[in-house]
Amino acid sequence: MIQIGKEGKRMRRILIVVGSGNINGHTDQLARVFEKGAIQAGHEVKRIVLSKNLQGCQGCGACQINQHHCVIQDSMQEYYAMFEWADTLVLASPLYFWSISGRLKCFIDRLYAISQNDEYPYKETFLLMSAGDNHFWTFEQALSFYSFYTKALGWKSLGSVLAGGCHDESHQPYIPPLKLQEAYEKGLSL
Numbered sequence: 001m002i003q004i005g006k007e008g009k010r011m012r013r014i015l016i017v018v019g020s021g022n023i024n025g026h027t028d029q030l031a032r033v034f035e036k037g038a039i040q041a042g043h044e045v046k047r048i049v050l051s052k053n054l055q056g057c058q059g060c061g062a063c064q065i066n067q068h069h070c071v072i073q074d075s076m077q078e079y080y081a082m083f084e085w086a087d088t089l090v091l092a093s094p095l096y097f098w099s100i101s102g103r104l105k106c107f108i109d110r111l112y113a114i115s116q117n118d119e120y121p122y123k124e125t126f127l128l129m130s131a132g133d134n135h136f137w138t139f140e141q142a143l144s145f146y147s148f149y150t151k152a153l154g155w156k157s158l159g160s161v162l163a164g165g166c167h168d169e170s171h172q173p174y175i176p177p178l179k180l181q182e183a184y185e186k187g188l189s190l
């Protein structure tokens with residue numbers, strides 16, 4: 001159910017899914033500033049850093065005859081409940097070989113368990129990504145996957161922040177400050 005706040009503004013339940021193992025790394029920092037903006041705007045936010053042990057979908061199909069329960073007992077069991085709670089899904093990933101991270105892809109694939117006749121609960125989505133390169137085409141493949149995926153599931157994309165040019169400076173993550181600002185402002189403006 002859509003919740004409306006005091007000033008007639010829509011209050012969202014936002015789930016930020018971070019598909020990077022680097023706590024406080026480039027992607028996690030983008031996610032944190034986005035979260036900060038969203039909380040300031042009055043939304044409810046949950047942020048998860050995907051477990052390193054998250055398994056991929058094994059394609060057994062058991063979920064489709066088993067009341068949509070996935071047989072793999074790992075942290076995804078906890079994530080399913082959070083996914084159902086959220087009306088807005090923020091996917092956050094480092095760029096790995098011009099695509100999203102394997103960890104985030106495992107999360108996406110495992111959502112198959114809760115699909116019914118290839119239909120998924122409706123979500124509005126946002127994409128946050130970090131990368132080392134900063135060419136005009138750096139995020140082309142990842143963005144293409146994201147756009148296709150959200151459209152195919154009938155979801156609505158609210159936009160993206162694509163932070164190229166991230167690198168480590170003396171073991172400290174560096175994200176272009178304008179991109180951090182952009183992520184914060186997007187969170188605030190949701």
Ligand SMILES: Cc1cc2nc3c(=O)[nH]c(=O)nc-3n(C[C@H](O)[C@H](O)[C@H](O)COP(=O)(O)O)c2cc1C
Nearest residue numbers: 020022025026027094095096097098130131132133
């Ligand atoms: C396995 C791997 C593959 C990567 N592939 C790319 C790539 O294709 N293009 C790119 O610009 N950066 C690539 N990078 C760099 C990361 O996207 C970049 O360092 C990112 O900001 C790391 O985010 P994190 O701090 O959240 O881990 C790759 C890094 C790794 C570890």
